Amino acid sequence: xxxxxxxxxxxxxxxxxxxxxxxxxxxxxxxxxxxxxxxxxxxxxxxxxxxxxxxxxxxxxxxxxxxxxxxxxxxxxxxxxxxxxxxxxxxxxxxxxxxxxxxxxxxxxxxxxxxxxxxxxxxxxxxxxxxxxxxxxxxxxxxxxxxxxxxxxxxxxxxxxxxxxxxxxxxxxxxxxxxxxxxxxxxxxxxxxxxxxxxxx
Numbered sequence: 001x002x003x004x005x006x007x008x009x010x011x012x013x014x015x016x017x018x019x020x021x022x023x024x025x026x027x028x029x030x031x032x033x034x035x036x037x038x039x040x041x042x043x044x045x046x047x048x049x050x051x052x053x054x055x056x057x058x059x060x061x062x063x064x065x066x067x068x069x070x071x072x073x074x075x076x077x078x079x080x081x082x083x084x085x086x087x088x089x090x091x092x093x094x095x096x097x098x099x100x101x102x103x104x105x106x107x108x109x110x111x112x113x114x115x116x117x118x119x120x121x122x123x124x125x126x127x128x129x130x131x132x133x134x135x136x137x138x139x140x141x142x143x144x145x146x147x148x149x150x151x152x153x154x155x156x157x158x159x160x161x162x163x164x165x166x167x168x169x170x171x172x173x174x175x176x177x178x179x180x181x182x183x184x185x186x187x188x189x190x191x192x193x194x195x196x197x198x199x200x201x
Contacts, residue, residue: 004138004184007049007147007201008155011057011065012039013176020093024117024153025082027090031064035176039068042177048201049147049181055134056149057081065177066149075149076137080130083151087117124157128193131158139186155179163197174201 013035016023023029031039054070056062058077066075089097089106097103105111112119118126131148138146150158152174159172159180174180181199188194 001139001186002144004135004143004182004186005049005145006134006138006182006184006195007051007145007179008158008174008182009048009065009069009147009149009179009201010152010155010174010176011059011062011149012036012068014061016091017176020095021091022086022089022093022097024084024086024090025059026085028060030060036064036068039065039177043069046177046201049145051145051147052143053138053141053146054149055081055146057083057151057154059083059151062149062151066147069149069177070147078130078133078148080126080133081148081150081154082126084123084153085118087114089114089117120157123153124161127154127158128161131162135184135186135189150179159195159197162193162195164194165197 012031014029015032016029048069054066054073055076055078056066058079059082063075102111102114106114134148155174156169156172160167160169179201180197181201183196183198
């Protein structure tokens with residue numbers, strides 16, 4: 001089986017991103033006008049990888065990003081790649097949550113999930129399942145290159161779980177419209193779940 005090249009790209013900016021709000025899978029908001037403009041400028045400045053297939057979180061901000069960066073490609077939605085469920089933190093900023101007794105324990109990793117939200121371990125598992133679906137689809141289709149439009153948190157958790165070199169989630173951050181290029185060797189990946197990060201977009 002041929003080695004796969006999979007490029008993970010973070011969606012463009014939304015108004016909520018500029019405000020610092022926690023926006024997860026409960027709120028399906030569009031890119032802001034500024035976010036769209038920034039993406040179009042990036043597309044002019046960056047040689048985004050040539051691909052054979054385009055996958056995306058089904059959320060609007062990701063699909064809009066895919067339509068800007070790869071306007072000639074059909075988008076294949078992958079349900080498991082939705083952003084984290086922030087539960088009771090949804091739509092609020094860190095400043096607004098300072099008085100919430102669950103906020104600091106959650107940010108420090110002592111609390112598994114916000115009230116009504118998703119446990120971190122379940123989020124990681126879900127995103128890995130979505131990525132595995134992409135790898136299987138590519139192998140079965142004979143496709144060797146793809147891009148995946150994702151959320152910043154999903155990229156961080158996926159690479160912290162599977163990426164080589166090994167890094168903590170906060171070390172896999174990416175700016176809007178940016179991301180990482182991966183080499184996926186099927187024989188290694190389907191055995192160990194490991195992927196090699198070889199470049200930054």
